[in-house]
Amino acid sequence: MIDSYLRRAVGVAGLLVAALAAGLTASGFRPLPDPTLLARRLADFYRSAQPEVSYLHLDQDAYAAGETMWFKAYLLDSHAHQPDSLSKVLYVDLVAPDRRILFKRTLALTDGQVAGDIILPDTLSSGVYTVRAYTSWMRNAGGGLFFTRRVPVWQASAPVSTSTEPSALRQAQLARQASRALIAATKPDVQFFPEGGDYVAGLQTTVGVKAVEASGRGLALAGVVMDGNKQEVARFQTPVLGMSSFGFTPQAGQEYEARVTLPDGSTGTYPLPAVKASGWVLNVREVGNEFRVFVRYQPPAGAPAAPAPLQLLAHVRGRPVYAGQGQISPGQTFQANIATTNAPAGLLHITLFDGTNMAQAERLVFVAETKPLQVHLRPDKATYAPRERVSLEVVVSTADGRPAPAELSVAVAGINGLPTEAGDLTNVRAHLLLTSELSGYVENPAFYFQPGTPARQRALDDLLLTQGWSRFVWQQVLGEPGAVAAGYRFPLERTLTLGGRLVRGSDKPVPNGELTLFLDQQKGEKKDQRKDILISQADANANFLFVGFPGLDSTRVLLQARTPKGSSNVLLQLNEWWPRPAPASWHPPTPLSPAVLASPPVVAYGARSSRQQQLERIYRPDSTSGIVLRNVDITGKNPDDEPFSLHKGLTTSVLRTSDIPGANGYRNVFELMQGRLPGVGVLNNGTTYNVVVRGMSTITGKRQPLYLLNGLELPDGEALLSIPVSEIERIEVLKYAGAAMYGVRGANGVIAVYTKRGSGDYSDVPAAGVAVRQLPAYYRAREFYAPHYDAGRKADKPDPRATTLYWQPRLTVPASGRARISFYAADQAGAFRASIEGVSLAGQPATAEALLTVAGQP
Structure with missing residues (x-):
């Protein structure tokens, strides 16, 4: 099936190239010796906008609840991928399947790098969570430029309950079944993308197909394209990644639709984009070490048949690879050959402009690394005894053998881990060269960087036919130099x-x-x-x-x-520090399978992980661990619903809005207080209010009490006028001993107002003239437990490392291109994979793997 699919794919491409070549005229694009206006404006954009790219290297591809997610963050400039950055603050969060942000990290970058960790509570439900990394500056281009990765978290150590009530595991299974039913009930999305952006009546072109389920993952399906007369004009079939393409010549006056057979056997009908009567068609084909670009033009009906001017610009991350100009007449096909020998690796963005510098068609293609960085990771032995010293040699060099300094991170984790199919397998090479430049969700990016085969190359080309460019739009770039960055809302944070x-x-x-x-x-x-x-x-x-x-x-x-x-x-x-993912761009991940959860590999891993967590709890007491006591019922109000109080046992009286019928009908907090707080007088003087806490002596010459909002002192009570009563949870009054804690400032009593959001962020509730904000603190990353064992030393306590054996977030390879890593094996036997990720100082991605074994009885 795959062979026939590939033969058909190659046949479509070959026929199209042959058809285009047959219509070539003697003239073509003329390369420009000097940068054009387009190239200059492109350079201005990168110089002004200074786009960034972030990446997280995780120690594992999947986790059990209760484990720690260790990560190394890289922040690079997107132009040259240099391992330094203008931004010095990075935000990392973990998002639940329902878009809730569960864990937040604010990190201070040094040389564009920082280490961190997220402790996953052992009560965390099984599911596919999304980890994100971004800067304030990156938010100006939207969330499409954030680093995002789906990571499965398995509740692999859920306790077995003998209760007649559904167990926590069973409840999770039912929830996943309901979620699966919801996704299954959502009609799959099938879209069609003419190459270059449009198709024009009478001009042959290629159409990309993208079929996905509600979770954003691809669907394997088949379909037939029908014209308005219900006649078949094309067939297509998508592989498991859900993307394919087919050749097509649209006709004027026709409306096309696709009849698709879905995986469950049902059928669906999807419209194709409307056919244009006139316009431009851009086709690109890779032949050897170059891309051949074909352009055709159909003028509007009745327009003069004069040649139309056009320009072509191709670049990789703002670096021009080709700039040309020419003229084209109806019926002609112009060709440009873009050599890739000296082009930077990554996405080649090819744009066709008309004579007014208006972008008319675009195409993304991929330039492979011709001189990739050479990274070697060599263990000094293949097999080690428990607690034996492990030594890994790291050698980094350029393609021609010269030593290359680099910044790396190293993880050594067990091979027999948790299933990762529900997550996204990626690495620094896939993200820097591919997904960091694309909009939308890309499933398993690392697949596209496996050893080259026709299937993989076709899949990558289909991806770029159907996935959009995310870095900029030409209307912005061609504006006044610097205008794009001048309009940015979010600052470049130092x-x-x-x-x-x-x-x-x-x-x-x-x-x-x-x-x-x-x-x-x-x-x-x-x-x-x-x-x-x-x-x-x-x-x-x-x-x-x-x-x-x-x-x-x-x-x-x-x-x-x-x-x-x-x-x-x-x-x-x-500005919020951790923006919630927008619903329009959020694909709810596919729930984890209960059958897989109960499978022997997951059960075995869960046992190892559970034992590791128990040993850590016994021998390495840590208040920051992810272990949460089980079988403990906690009753009472949610802390998020009951704001904290600084005055427990010291208040004279408390007024709660929940006890006042129709409280939201009052205009402000002072009207709400009138007559309801013993010993507190409220007088309205037109536009202001005077409050007197009776029984307090005035030693300052003023009668106004001290006002607090969520524990923060206010200069006067005017700020409280702008807070909606609907957002107030309670009002506390302090005098005598209670007010004495504020010294002379509380001599006239204290009025403490608490909002329903407590001491947290009040900025998302519009309130005239006032806002309270809790500023974050930089997260202090924990240190990975890596013990040292002296030769002949008797084991005094178990070594808990059973999943991740070693984690080194910052390994600096000097100018010699060589470094060495040493650590000790643990008590757990098994096979482990050592993986390296990072970037060279020249901006090339660095990856390497090696296998090692710890002998002994598991």
């Missing part, structure tokens, strides 16, 4: 920042607004110390930015905003 926009309720920007930032006291400061207050102003586009937060500890701040005329009728739209 330190932690707090930024956003000032708008009115209609989302109309408020330029040049005034801002005041109140910084909460840091740990160790005395309570009577003056707070830090920063004054700033929004720019002409209503954007504002506060920089320089040290990130040593999490810090709460309060922001007040006013219009240039002093009005509080303004909303603060704060």
Whole structure:
């Protein structure tokens, strides 16, 4: 079946090339000796936008609940992949299948690198989770440029219950079955992509097909293309990755649709894009060490038959590979040959422009590495005894044998691990050269970098026929130089920042607004110390930015905003640090199979992992471990629903909005308090309110109490006017001993207001003129447990390492191109794979693997 599929694929490509070559004229594209306007603007874009690319090397491809996900983060410039970066702050998160962000890491980069870890609680449900890595700067181009990878997490050590109630395992199975039923009920998506962007009546071309299920994974199916007269004009069949292509000559006035046989035996009908009566057709074919580009043009009906000017620009990550210009008449086919011998490896972006510099057609093709980095990983032995010293030699060199310095990371993990089919197998080479430049989900990117075969080459070409370019659009690039980056909302972070926009309720920007930032006291400061207050102003586009937060500890701040005329009728739209994936771009991962969960390999791995976790718990007590006590029922309110209180046992009275019928109908917190708090008087003076906590002596000459919002001191009560009552959880009153904890500032009593979001982020609730934010602190990565054993030393306690044997997140290979790694085997016998990932200082991806065995009884 595969052979016939390939013969048909090669036949379609060969017929198309032959047909195009038959119509060639004597003239063609003329290479330009100097950069054109297009090439200059392209260079301006990369110089101004300074795009970045992130990557995470994980120690394993799949995990059991309770284990630690160790990772090494790389942040590179996307132009040359140099292992340094302008951004110094990286955000890493783990997203659940329902789009909830479960774990967040804020990391300080050094030389574009940083190590981290995520502890997966042993109560985490089985599922396919998504790990992401991105910077603030990358968000200006949308989430399509984030590094994302699907990672299976198996609840492989779920306890067996004798209860008559459904066990946790059974409940998880039922949930997965329901999720599978939901995905199965969703009609598969089948789309058609004419090569270059459009097809034109009467001009033969190639059409790409992409068939996916709701999870974004490919579907193997077959279909027939019918014209408006229900006559068959083409057939196609997609392999398991769901992508294929077929030759096609559309006719004027026809509407085409595909009748598709789906995997369950049912059929579906899908329309093809509309046929254009006039326009441009771009076809590209790889022949030897060059790409042959064919261009044809059909002018609008009634237009003069004069030759039309055109330009062709091809580049890899902003580096021009070809620039040419020419003219074309109807009925002609022009050809350009683009040599790839000296082109950078990666996606070659070929764009056809008309005489007005308007992009008319585009095509992505792949340039393979002609001089890949040579990386060798050599164990000093093939087999080791338990706790024996292991030595690995690392040699990195260029294709011609010269030593190459590099920054690498090393993982040594068991081969007999968990199933990885539900996740995405990728590596640094696949991401840097392919997926970092593509929009949308790409299934198992590492597949496209397996040893070259016709099947793999065809699959890669079909991928690029159907997957879009994500780096920029030409309308942006051809604008004024620097205009793209000038309009960016998210800053290039050298330190932690707090930024956003000032708008009115209609989302109309408020330029040049005034801002005041109140910084909460840091740990160790005395309570009577003056707070830090920063004054700033929004720019002409209503954007504002506060920089320089040290990130040593999490810090709460309060922001007040006013219009240039002093009005509080303004909303603060704060930039979120961890954006939730947009629903439109989110494919819910396919649930893990209960049958696989109960399979012998998963059960065996779960036993090893469970034993490892038990040993770590006994011999390496660690409050940050992923172990959560089981069989413990916790009752009461969710901490997220009950904000913390600094005043337990010290409050004089408490007012809860949940106890007041129709509380949301009050205009502000002061109207809500009137007559409901014993010993508190509230007087309305028109547009302001005076509050007096009776029984308190006035020694400051002022009668106003101290106001707190989620524990953060406010300069006065005016900021509370803008908080919707619907967002208030409770109000606490303190006086006497309770107020004394605030010293002289609490001499007139304390009014403490808590929102329903507690001490967390309040910025996503629009409130006129005020916002409270909890700034993150830099995450401090843990150190992987790698013990040292002296020769002849008697084992004093078990070595728990049974899954990941060794993890070294930062291995610097010097100018000699050589480095050595040493560690000790553990008690667990088995086969292990050592893997290296990283980049050379010249920007080439580095990967290598080696196998080693630890002898003994498992």
